[in-house]
Amino acid sequence: MTASSTPAMVELQGVAKRYGEVNALHRVDLSIAKGEFVTLLGPSGSGKTTLLNLIAGMITPSSGRIVIDGRDATTLPTNRRGLGMVFQNYALMPHMTVFENIAFPLEVRRLSKAEIKRKVGEALELIQLGHVANRKPRELSGGQQQRISLARCIVYNPALILMDEPLGALDKKLREQMQLEIKRLHAELGITMLYVTHDQDEALTMSDRIVLMNGGRIEQQGTPDTLYFRPETVFSAEFIGSSNLIPGTVEIGADGAYALNTALGRFAAPAPERAMKAGEPAVLLVRPENMALAATPTPAGVDGHIEDSILLGGVVRHFVRCADGSSLIIQELNQPGRPGAHRGEAVRAAWQPQHGRLLPPAPAG
Amino acid sequence: MAQSSAHSSSASDLSPWTALLLLAPLTAVMLLILIYPLGLTVWTSLYNGRFSFDAYVELASSTLFLRVLRNTFEIAIGGTLVSLLFGYPVALHLAAQPPRKRTAYLIMVMLPFWTSILVKSFALVAVFGNQGLINQFLGVVSGGTLNVPMMFNRVGVILGMINFLLPFMILSILGSLLALDRRLILAAETMGAGPLRIFWKITLPLSLPGVLAGVLINVTLSIGMYITPALLGGRQDMMVANLVDFYTRQTLDWTAASATAVALLILSGLLVALLGKVRGASGLAGAGA
Numbered sequence: 001m002t003a004s005s006t007p008a009m010v011e012l013q014g015v016a017k018r019y020g021e022v023n024a025l026h027r028v029d030l031s032i033a034k035g036e037f038v039t040l041l042g043p044s045g046s047g048k049t050t051l052l053n054l055i056a057g058m059i060t061p062s063s064g065r066i067v068i069d070g071r072d073a074t075t076l077p078t079n080r081r082g083l084g085m086v087f088q089n090y091a092l093m094p095h096m097t098v099f100e101n102i103a104f105p106l107e108v109r110r111l112s113k114a115e116i117k118r119k120v121g122e123a124l125e126l127i128q129l130g131h132v133a134n135r136k137p138r139e140l141s142g143g144q145q146q147r148i149s150l151a152r153c154i155v156y157n158p159a160l161i162l163m164d165e166p167l168g169a170l171d172k173k174l175r176e177q178m179q180l181e182i183k184r185l186h187a188e189l190g191i192t193m194l195y196v197t198h199d200q201d202e203a204l205t206m207s208d209r210i211v212l213m214n215g216g217r218i219e220q221q222g223t224p225d226t227l228y229f230r231p232e233t234v235f236s237a238e239f240i241g242s243s244n245l246i247p248g249t250v251e252i253g254a255d256g257a258y259a260l261n262t263a264l265g266r267f268a269a270p271a272p273e274r275a276m277k278a279g280e281p282a283v284l285l286v287r288p289e290n291m292a293l294a295a296t297p298t299p300a301g302v303d304g305h306i307e308d309s310i311l312l313g314g315v316v317r318h319f320v321r322c323a324d325g326s327s328l329i330i331q332e333l334n335q336p337g338r339p340g341a342h343r344g345e346a347v348r349a350a351w352q353p354q355h356g357r358l359l360p361p362a363p364a365g
Numbered sequence: 366m367a368q369s370s371a372h373s374s375s376a377s378d379l380s381p382w383t384a385l386l387l388l389a390p391l392t393a394v395m396l397l398i399l400i401y402p403l404g405l406t407v408w409t410s411l412y413n414g415r416f417s418f419d420a421y422v423e424l425a426s427s428t429l430f431l432r433v434l435r436n437t438f439e440i441a442i443g444g445t446l447v448s449l450l451f452g453y454p455v456a457l458h459l460a461a462q463p464p465r466k467r468t469a470y471l472i473m474v475m476l477p478f479w480t481s482i483l484v485k486s487f488a489l490v491a492v493f494g495n496q497g498l499i500n501q502f503l504g505v506v507s508g509g510t511l512n513v514p515m516m517f518n519r520v521g522v523i524l525g526m527i528n529f530l531l532p533f534m535i536l537s538i539l540g541s542l543l544a545l546d547r548r549l550i551l552a553a554e555t556m557g558a559g560p561l562r563i564f565w566k567i568t569l570p571l572s573l574p575g576v577l578a579g580v581l582i583n584v585t586l587s588i589g590m591y592i593t594p595a596l597l598g599g600r601q602d603m604m605v606a607n608l609v610d611f612y613t614r615q616t617l618d619w620t621a622a623s624a625t626a627v628a629l630l631i632l633s634g635l636l637v638a639l640l641g642k643v644r645g646a647s648g649l650a651g652a653g654a
């Protein structure tokens with residue numbers, strides 16, 4: 001992990017948060033390196049905001065230790081943690097102009113008038129909104145307001161910026177534009193960023209590292225590539241990208257080669273990272289883009305018929321219904337002269353055994 | 366009520382507008398108990414055997430009226446300021462409470478409403494009077510040398526008044542404070558702002574609409590105050606309403622009484638308009654949302 005090579009900006013040690021009977025966050029260990037862009041990704045209620053607010057100091061942990069920039073901050077009040085935060089609803093002061101809003105954190109730091117003027121000017125330049133300095137936040141569009149709240153955050157150069165779904169209220173186009181803008185600021189300023197989202201595409205686009213949360217726990221963490229290509233659980237595989245999951249029981253040959261016995265047949269698969277026992281239940285993951293429609297019998301494959309085919313521009317998606325009633329998704333590149341697949345046509349979904357991945361079965365419930 | 370039915374039947378004869386019909390009883394009641402007496406008062410102030418503005422001219426040159434008028438404004442503004450001074454911290458504290466606790470505290474704030482103003486005034490005498498709790502205590506502590514007169518003077522009037530004014534002030538300020546987005550405070554905290562700066566730069570400016578509403582209500586309520594200055598004030602603390610009472614019951618000068626009452630009405634109307642303007646301007650400044 002990157003965290004071990006560079007000094008940590010944030011370190012959570014066994015941090016947990018309970019609300020009465022609700023365990024919002026189970027003991028979490030997490031380390032964020034200086035200059036890293038980390039995304040907290042997870043479904044609603046998985047504890048992302050809780051984790052972020054614990055770091056910001058808006059709530060205190062039920063147990064564990066929080067270290068920020070080498071200093072124990074577990075009980076430090078929010079206003080002494082020296083960090084920045086961008087809120088989903090922008091949280092701009094409605095009674096102050098854009099200039100006054102951005103100047104606020106500088107006034108807190110008792111900078112001279114001249115210096116405040118210079119810095120606010122620079123920040124407005126950076127987000128290309130110099131012309132709205134004298135307006136009230138209410139006189140700006142949602143995207144502009146969010147850029148102002150970003151400027152208010154970077155103007156005082158905090159070492160760490162926390163963002164809780166900052167782009168949630170924006171439309172798709174604006175969101176993509178802002179994602180690039182935030183990435184650019186991160187690259188230019190070298191600030192450590194912890195970004196909360198429940199949008200997997202946003203997480204894949206922006207992050208150095210994704211921390212995937214599930215039910216108040218960290219399910220898996222790693223680079224976007226790691227999470228996409230080497231998910232460790234069914235939850236990870238399903239949350240990021242789309243996936244074909246075939247349940248069965250593990251079979252280990254005399255030469256140690258793994259295979260999975262399923263209702264659809266026996267499929268060879270690469271050895272899992274964590275060894276499994278023969279006879280143990282497991283799930284075989286094959287990404288749709290690693291499956292293809294095959295005309296002739298192939299070593300690994302499932303027979304079925306096409307239920308639907310949809311064209312997504314550069315790619316085509318086939319939904320294949322198998323003999324046992326389960327369905328598979330196949331994604332192929334769309335090329336001129338591609339043979340058409342007809343609804344109801346009998347086909348064979350095939351894949352290279354090395355593209356399969358054995359996962360432990362999803363916990364019941 | 367005879368007038369009411371006559372009025373509504375004529376309205377229904379004219380048209381099938383049910384809205385008008387439904388409004389008719391209320392309109393009649395308002396005519397009967399507000400507009401008619403008011404008109405009568407204005408009439409009495411202008412007509413005394415013949416039609417003239419003499420009563421107003423006399424009023425404008427009467428030192429008694431001018432002194433009473435000054436008293437009235439001093440007491441009304443003073444009482445309002447004291448009520449603001451005590452009310453703001455209470456509202457601030459209430460806003461910080463969890464909802465259930467806040468409801469309990471609010472009941473305590475509203476309690477004075479359910480007590481007769483007479484009873485409250487006598488209760489105040491029992492606490493603040495020369496023989497009251499506080500002075501008895503001071504007497505014991507100082508060996509009988511210390512006695513602070515707090516009743517039947519300016520202090521007494523203000524004490525009695527804020528007892529009545531405070532709930533209005535607290536409720537209007539609380540409304541503004543509860544409408545304040547908590548995330549603004551959290552945002553300010555993450556930027557490093559301490560509690561004092563947050564109060565001066567965020568909480569106070571954003572609660573100004575409530576403050577102005579509270580001040581407006583307090584000033585209008587206290588300007589027409591009658592029982593409190595009569596019971597708890599001294600001879601020097603006569604307010605305009607007491608002067609009206611003096612003219613009607615002591616000197617039986619109905620023309621002067623009417624003119625005084627109309628003058629009071631106009632003055633408080635002007636004050637309300639003025640404060641309303643200030644409030645409207647601050648609302649436009651965006652402090653509302």
Ligand SMILES: Nc1ncnc2c1ncn2[C@@H]1O[C@H](COP(=O)(O)OP(=O)(O)OP(=O)(O)O)[C@@H](O)[C@H]1O
Nearest residue numbers: 019022023024043044045046047048049050051198
């Ligand atoms: N103040 C609170 N009191 C009680 N329970 C809470 C409180 N705040 C959060 N929770 C619970 O803690 C869990 C985690 O909530 P959290 O807000 O961290 O989720 P999240 O991942 O941010 O979800 P979302 O994507 O919907 O914002 C949820 O089950 C939530 O109901």
Ligand SMILES: [Mg+2]
Nearest residue numbers: 048049050164
């Ligand atoms: Mg959240």
